Amino acid sequence: MSVAPMSLWISFSVGILVLLFIDLALFGKGSKKGGVKLALIESALWVTVALAFNLWFAFEFGRELGIQFFTGYIVEKSLSMDNLFVILLIFTSFGIPSAYQHRVLFYGVFGAVLMRAVFILVGVQLLQSFHWILYLFGGILVVTAFKLLRDSDEASDVHNSFGVRFFKKWLPTTRTIKGEKFFIREDGGLKATPLFMA
Secondary structure (H helix, E strand, O other): OOOOOHHHHHHHHHHHHHHHHHHHHHHOOOOOOOHHHHHHHHHHHHHHHHHHHHHHHHHHHOHHHHHHHHHHHHHHHHHOHHHHHHHHHHHHHHOOOHHHHHHHHHHHHHHHHHHHHHHHHHHHHHHHHOOOHHHHHHHHHHHHHHHHHHHOOOOOOHHHOHHHHHHHHHOOEOOOOOOOOOEEEEOOEEEEOHHHHO
8 A cells, every 4th residue: 555645646647747748838849959958957847846746745744755755766767867878779760850859758758657657556466466476577577687688788770679560560650750740641541650669
């Protein structure tokens, strides 16, 4: 069980969604180029929002839980740094113009947040129902760690990744980028653009 009531979880989720859509409206409009200065301002705003929530959380639920939230935030922030290189690789591989990268990144992060929430909820239920599954998850992490250590120096081709091959098998795709559209009509049918694939 959570220390926070369900109303806080709902408010938190709605607040994050509202902030994400405000972010898209302010910083992700069309072909507007932001540059490093705008990226730093946007990052500072997000960090400020997180720390303000952290202060309120610590005041409301106690110093110890506030420190745990802050620790989790710092760990997540540092782990997300390696994602920058993956994102750069994806944008370069698919030839995503810088004018549309914020839009693609926004929806990618939004999808990742939703998937993470689903996996956490399902994982918690599985762990509460089947304690032995903890060993299975641990084994998956160990195998993944060895695979990452072994393959870390090899350059990977995003176009040959499982996700891209899966989508191309079930969804018609094109290499054409037309503005910020994720789907376009081409050859009489609807096709996913590289923005959607990224």
